[in-house]
Structures are given as structure tokens and as C-alpha cells.
Amino acid sequence: MGLSLVEGFTKSLAMTVLSEIGDKTFFTAAILAMRHPRRIVLSGCLTALIVMTILSASLGWAAPNLISRKWAHHVTTVLFFGFGFWSLWEGFKEDGEAEELAEVEAKLDADWKAEKGEAKSNSKGNDDLKKQQRSFLTQFFSPIFLKAFSVTFFGEWGDKSQLATIGLATDENPFGVVLGGILGQALCTTAAVLGGKSLASQISEKMVALSGGVLFLIFGLSSFLSEAEP
Template sequence: MKLLGLCQGFSKSLAMTVLSEIGDKTFFAAAILAMRHPRRLVLSGCLAALVVMTIFSAFVGWAAPNLISRKWTHHVTTLLFFGFGVWSLWDGFHEGGESEELAEVEAKLDADWTKANPGPAKQNGKVADDVKKETRPFLSQFFSPILLKAFSITFFGEWGDKSQLATIGLAADENPFGVVLGGIVGQALCTTAAVVGGKSLAAQISERMVALSGGVLFIVFGIQSFLSAAE
């Protein structure tokens, strides 16, 4: 029974994470950052932030039934699933265009890039810095400003996001270990695709189809939760 609960939490979390994160702002941010900085640093920073966020969200969801009755957390989770389903379907039917979110993220990162690199006069200095980075020890490269930038952009971009709240709801109603494992695998798949595929992959994603698919998935989760009794 425990194995069944673990697998159910894993599969739900994996599906929810993939459909929530593909085409998300943090997905686009990872894709654009990977075009300008070493991919290993961007991937490390983004994944670290997403793993921390997933574990934190699952912990909150796991702790909720200990603070509130299991019956109430079950009902709240059911309402969250239906709410997120309607929200995603609304976004899918009323999106002005899937390129808008990509353009918004790119504009913000361009502004940060311009501040960090104010003029062509610093290009030679930048090249010299890149050469120095290549000769740095491994640990110095790992804890670099690029990694911290990728971490902070991803972490704060996910804070309060639909996927974070959905993870909390799942962990309150499913096996939290399964939810964490499914969330981490899903985050790793999406972030790796964004970093490796780059902006070209992000631009080809149909955000509308992802939103509609996610909406249907949340509605299915809501129906399943409504029909099942609180443990």
C-alpha cells in the first residue's frame, strides 16, 4: 500500500510539474541564461533552486495535516486542483500569444545584461575575465555569480507560482516522498531541456496547448480527490 501511494504521488507530481513548468517564466529564463553563460552553471543554479523549492513545498504540504484536520486539508486540496484547472484553461483560451511571456522574460534579462555590460569598451575586459574563469579551480567556478544569479532568478520566480502551490496541495494529499521525487525528476527534465535546447526550443513551445493540457490534468486530479475520501 505504501509503495502504491509512493508511485501515485510520484506520477501525479511528475505530470503536474512537467505541464506546469514547460513554457513557464523560469523555463524561458533558464533557456536565455544558457545562451549567455556556461550551461553547467545555469543548469546547476536553476536545478538547485527548483530542488530546494520542491522540498520546501512538499514539507509545507506534509506538515499542513498536522496543523489542520486531514478532512479540511483534503477539501482545500480538492478546491486547489479545480481552481488551478480553471485558471490554466482560462489562460489557454485567452492567451494573447505564447511569445509574450518569452518576450517579457527576455526584456528583463536584457535590462540586467545591459547594466552589467554598459558598453563595448568593456568587451576586452569581458574576454579577459572569461579566460580567467576557465583557469579557476572547480569550486570557484561552481560558486560563481552566474550560478547565484540563475538560482535567485529561478527561486524567486517560482515563489508563490502555481506549481509551488500545487506541490503543497499534492504533498498534503499524497505520499510526500513520491511528490518530492516526481517533482525533482520533472524539474530536472524541463530545466535540462531549456538549458540544452535554448531559446529556439522555448520559442517553438505552444504555451496554449501546455496550458490546456495542464488545466485538464488539474481538473482530473480535482475529480479524483473529490471522489476519494480523506485518509
């Protein structure tokens, strides 16, 4: 169990770092931190990623109870090979990083303008009426926190790293996968928030994608050569 915990931790940490650096959620955290207090943005983004990591690992842990462990092992192997070739293909694409950064910026700019327009239209309203109209969540959490959480959570849903975490937790110790994933998410998100857009634009997306592709292929080969635990 101890070795399985360490393996799950190291594999999850390496996979998370290489999957999240330069990802949409990375750019999102970097851009939001330029417009809002970094502490709130970091807490919102990181909370969403922690929740997603725990949820994904739980799904991976439950998978062998829903289908046979042998089939779960085979599906995980195929996923790793698929993600490996997918990452290599993304690495060889041109302008992948610029397009992704531009897409995130455009979406956040649209949201930003919509919020400013709404704020201007409501500036003449009564303060008591505004308090009554505030949603239940915004009475307990900062709107910036909720925005960072929601954008990150739904941006990560169905992403390659989430599916890979599910597959990894199927074959490895889920507790180790959670610990490694959370540490990896914390490192990447903190770097994005503190480094800002300048750091995001300096990262070689091609090298990260190629390194991630090689890592996934190694995981897939390791899974292919190993037998499913009974």
C-alpha cells in the first residue's frame, strides 16, 4: 500500500503539472489575477481544482466497483495512450498556445464588459433593494471568488487532466492520486496567479505538450505491461 501511495502521488503530480501548465485554467487564473485581488482569485481557482481532483479520483476509485477491474484497467490503458498521442499532436500544432490564450482573453473580456454594463445600469438602484436581490451564495462568498471558482470548475470539466485523473485513480492508490493532484494544481495555479500573463506567455506550450505526451505514453506502456489487480 505504501509503494502504491507513492506511485500514485508521483504519477499524479507529474501528470497534473504537465497537463495544467499553459492550459485554459492556467491562463484563466493568470488573467483574473491581473484584474482582481490575487488572494481571492487564487482561493477560488484552487478550491475549484481541489474539488475537481477529489471528484475525479473518487470516480476512478469507484469505477472498478461498477465494471470489472480487468476492463477498468484496459480502459485506463487506452486512455493513457489516447492522451499521449493527443498531447503530441497538440505539441506539433502551430500557434496552439496563442489561440488558447486569445480564446480565454476574449471570453473573460466579454464577461468583464457585461459586468461593467450591469454595474452601471444598477448604480442608481437602492442599496437595500440590491442586498435583497443578491443571491444566496454571494451573501457568504465574494463575487470574485465565485467567478474564479465557476470559470475554473466548468473549464476543467471534461478536460484531459480530469479524465486522466479518473483513469489514474483506477489503477493507483486514489489517496496518493488526490495528494499529488492537489499539490500539482497548487503549484501551477500559484505560479499563474503570481506570475500573471507574462509568465503564461513565456511558457513553451509546445515543449509542455510534448513532455506531457511522452509521460502519458509511458503511463500507457506501464499499464499495458502490468496486469490488473484482482
